[in-house]
Amino acid sequence: MSKIVVLQQLTESQKQKVQEAAPSYEIVAVPVREASDSILAEAEIILGWSRKLQDFILSDKCPVQWIQTWSAGVDKMPMEQLEQKQVLLTSANGVHTIPISEQIFAYMLAFSRNLHRAVRNQGKHAWDESGTFTELHGKTIVIVGVGNIGAGTAQLAKAFGMKTIGVRRSGKEQDGIDQMYSMEQLDEALAQGDYVINILPLTEETKQLFNRERFAVMKDSSLFINVGRGPSVDTDALVEALQSGAIAGAGLDVFDPEPLPEDHPLWDMEQVIITPHIAGSNEHYTDRVIEIFTKNLQAYQQDRTLPVNLVDYSRQY
Missing domain, CATH: 3.40.50.720 (NAD(P)-binding Rossmann-like Domain)
Known part of the structure; x- marks a missing residue:
């Protein structure tokens, strides 16, 4: 079974929304601090990102095809390497x-x-x-x-x-x-x-x-x-x-x-x-990221272009 790894702790309701959007996938929601190479070794889709996991994700050992970031900005992502690996990248732009x-x-x-x-x-x-x-x-x-x-x-x-x-x-x-x-x-x-x-x-x-x-x-x-x-x-x-x-x-x-x-x-x-980089913070953040992700998830399973926030590597956003 293909795996979606979510690098955040989700509520049962949020996890259920992802599962309903992708019933044929195994959903693994794990905080970054608990994520391991063994969990990512079967990840076709990753929701979230961490520099701590970057080397493994970019290696041949990780089969990832698409990364949906948890953030709106992608300037800290290794875009050149992701493009070389032909990984689709979408952001959470709009959630803020x-x-x-x-x-x-x-x-x-x-x-x-x-x-x-x-x-x-x-x-x-x-x-x-x-x-x-x-x-x-x-x-x-x-x-x-x-x-x-x-x-x-x-x-x-x-x-x-x-x-x-x-x-x-x-x-x-x-x-x-x-x-x-x-x-x-x-x-x-x-x-x-x-x-x-x-x-x-x-x-x-x-x-x-x-x-x-x-x-x-x-x-x-x-x-x-x-x-x-x-x-x-x-x-x-x-x-x-x-x-x-x-x-x-x-x-x-x-x-x-x-x-x-x-x-x-x-x-x-x-x-x-x-203010200490908190302008985008609020209580609805996770729900809004999940909404973006599930819209893209439906298109991904149908081999359609991801409709929300697909990053153009040539423009860097």
Whole structure:
């Protein structure tokens, strides 16, 4: 019997959903720490990933044909080796749409209502009414990397009465986006943003895309939010932009390096909100990954192209 190895602990209900989608397969759900070469030696399909198991999975001893990652990002996957092995790769892209778009607005609302300073003053028992208070209504949000999360963010932005500008590789229009730009027009888009949101995946093209030149074209009143990938930002350039006043502040969930070192200057900047790479976390995560996986699983058994989040190795996402 062919085997599906799930590198997570599933509830009985979740395991049953996978079994119902693939009745002819044996389902083995095991946490990464308990996974072994012997379990993976018969795995045709793997749901999840671990660097700890990478060498065996990439070897001739593992018969894997398809890997469905547990994460939306695939930049840490050994894509060149997987492509050489002719392994299908799908991501969990889309599972984060609601929590990350809501986190983006948590940053924006905190900045607009000065909540980040209020929380710090609360810790000091300080009654301080100073500060600048604004509203999101009428402001311009620039969403760089309009995929599922970007589209969800745009919908929320429209509900707040904001002008929405999007940037994506194709330049293709998207519901909820007032004006779409291609990546070649990035600087033109950035110059208009009151809030600039980075949701880009990490590829060779996007590595340190947000550098000194990019921060220089933004408004000095703009706020930069990064929920994409840490290495897509030149961290030193970001620090300089914040220190010089080239931009007004930043809400950051991802970093380069990560975890952010304890002595890093970003920690002590009053105009910065830091969260520890948790923007996509919520109580529905596993159920949403299983939903993506079972849709792909049905297509896989019928020898059809996997319909959800099939990674294009040439694009690296």
